[in-house]
Structures are given as C-alpha cells and as structure tokens.
Amino acid sequence: MAGYVRKVLSIEQAIKTLFKKLSKDDWKEATGKSESHFRKCSAVDDLNHLIHHADSIKIDKYCMSKGMGHPMLDIHEEILDAELLDEKKLPSVSDTLITMGGRIGRLMDTAHQAIDPNSPDGSSLSQSEKDKISKAIEEVKDKLTKLSKLVDKEK
Secondary structure, eight states: OTTOOOOSSSHHHHHHHHTTTOOHHHHHHHHSSOHHHHHHHTOTTOTTSOOOHHHHHHHHHHHHHTTOOOHHHHHHHHHHHHHHSOGGGOOOHHHHHHHHHHHHHHHHHHHHHHHOTTSTTTTSOOHHHHHHHHHHHHHHHHHHHHHHHHHHHHO
C-alpha cells in the first residue's frame, strides 16, 4: 500500500485514507468483504481489483452511520468537479493557496457572525445565515478541488 503513488483526486487515494479510519472488522461489517480486498482495490495498477460501485455505496452508508460522512461520494464529486476545470485557465498553486486563505477567512467570519448571540436570531442559525455559510463552504470546496487538480497535474 505504501509503495503506490496515488493521485490526490482518486478512488484509490480515498480508499487508502479510509484504512486510517476503518478497522478490519469495519470493512467486513460494511461490505462483507475483507480489508485485504480493499487494499488490493487501492493499488493503482491492479486493474483486476477495482472497487465495485455497490461497495462504494455500502462503505458510504457505513461511514455515515458512524458520523464520518460519505468519503466515496465526496471523491466522486471532486473528481467530476476537477474535470470541469479548464486546465489552461488553472491558476498557480501559490495563487490558489492565497485565494483559498481568503475563502476560509470569509467562511470563518460568516460562521462567527451567524452564531453571535447579538445576530438577528441570536445563537440559533436563521435560514439566511445557513445559506451564507453554505455558500462560503462551497467556495472553499471549489478552491480545494482546484488545488487538488493542480497537485495531481504536477506529478
């Protein structure tokens, strides 16, 4: 597993990351398959052991039940979002990091203002505040996708 170089935006990398979160028993409980099977699925050059879509869904369902989100769906979305980027118009890594810092700052400011007890709805979030936070999160996600695409492009 450690010897494979994986793209940041890849199913194989997502599976590799899950090994840090899921135990051998978790893999078996989630899919009925062994951790060893999924280690083979995380190997970049092993075309005989590609993950099945049904297993990705089972893994996401299991992770969601444990409060870990849906990592397989997330990586699918990130890969597709990255495909939409026009490679000729990709900014540099440093420019992306600078703008990402600004987006994270905006997200922090928006969330801080929303939970301020002196905000219109006090410490409860209004629908308008939720929408603003959601928009700020999407802007950060967009920059992260661009950064991931740039990092993969550098390899």
